[in-house]
Amino acid sequence: MSTAQKTGAWVFICGPSGSGKDSVIAYAQQALAARSDIVFTRRFVSRPVHAGSDHDALTPAAFAALAQAGGLSWHWRAHGFSYGIARHYDEAVGAGCLVIVNGSREHVNGLPASPDRLVLHITAEPTALAQRLLRRGRDSAEAVARRLERNADFDAMPADCVIFNDGELADAGRQLANYLEESTLSADAGPTQRAR
Numbered sequence: 001m002s003t004a005q006k007t008g009a010w011v012f013i014c015g016p017s018g019s020g021k022d023s024v025i026a027y028a029q030q031a032l033a034a035r036s037d038i039v040f041t042r043r044f045v046s047r048p049v050h051a052g053s054d055h056d057a058l059t060p061a062a063f064a065a066l067a068q069a070g071g072l073s074w075h076w077r078a079h080g081f082s083y084g085i086a087r088h089y090d091e092a093v094g095a096g097c098l099v100i101v102n103g104s105r106e107h108v109n110g111l112p113a114s115p116d117r118l119v120l121h122i123t124a125e126p127t128a129l130a131q132r133l134l135r136r137g138r139d140s141a142e143a144v145a146r147r148l149e150r151n152a153d154f155d156a157m158p159a160d161c162v163i164f165n166d167g168e169l170a171d172a173g174r175q176l177a178n179y180l181e182e183s184t185l186s187a188d189a190g191p192t193q194r195a196r
């Protein structure tokens, strides 16, 4: 990090199920492992952990108690589950870090635009989405169908950056890493440089 005053921000990475959010984020996280000013959050989800999901599982009651106690910076519901980001990540934003969230389009679309929030959309062709979700094997065929139907609601979603993950995962992962690196550089110039 430079010694110039930094302005932290949340980076919400959104997109259809199967677009590759988890995979692309994991690639960028590895590529940026040396960057202490780029922080990758873990999610609480009221869903058991199994193959194809990397989160901290909470029971619905434990999730509700944590949210009620103010322990979450962000939380939302989707697919019948609750998702949340621990409050302690506020400190990283306050300290000037970029803090990366695997987010929800519905949740992010309901937030007012703010210079301390960036939205990055990862997407892929509909046929690829369906194939990947079925191959991932985490969700039932019915749940996969519902996830695909949900995409029509977000066709014109505004975003600060769009990454198409239809080719090699490494290409999309590198694009995300580059975007995050560039965003920390523009943060040196102050929040107006990246207001949406």
Ligand SMILES: Nc1ncnc2c1ncn2[C@@H]1O[C@H](COP(=O)(O)OP(=O)(O)O)[C@@H](O)[C@H]1O
Binding pocket: 015, 016, 017, 018, 019, 020, 021, 022, 023, 024, 052, 132, 133, 135, 136, 165, 166, 167, 168, 169, 170, 172
């Ligand atoms: N570029 C890619 N090419 C082929 N398969 C991919 C690619 N990106 C992700 N996948 C696979 O697609 C599935 C869904 O990816 P995932 O990262 O779980 O997406 P999301 O988090 O957006 O639902 C996973 O099985 C993953 O390995």
Ligand SMILES: O=P(O)(O)OC[C@H]1O[C@H](OP(=O)(O)OP(=O)(O)O)[C@H](O)[C@@H]1O
Binding pocket: 014, 015, 016, 017, 018, 021, 022, 078, 079, 083, 102, 103, 104, 105, 106, 107, 147, 150
């Ligand atoms: O409002 P939406 O953009 O549709 O998103 C709803 C939720 O689904 C995704 O999580 P989840 O891990 O359950 O699903 P995914 O990995 O299949 O995207 C995403 O990270 C959100 O938490």
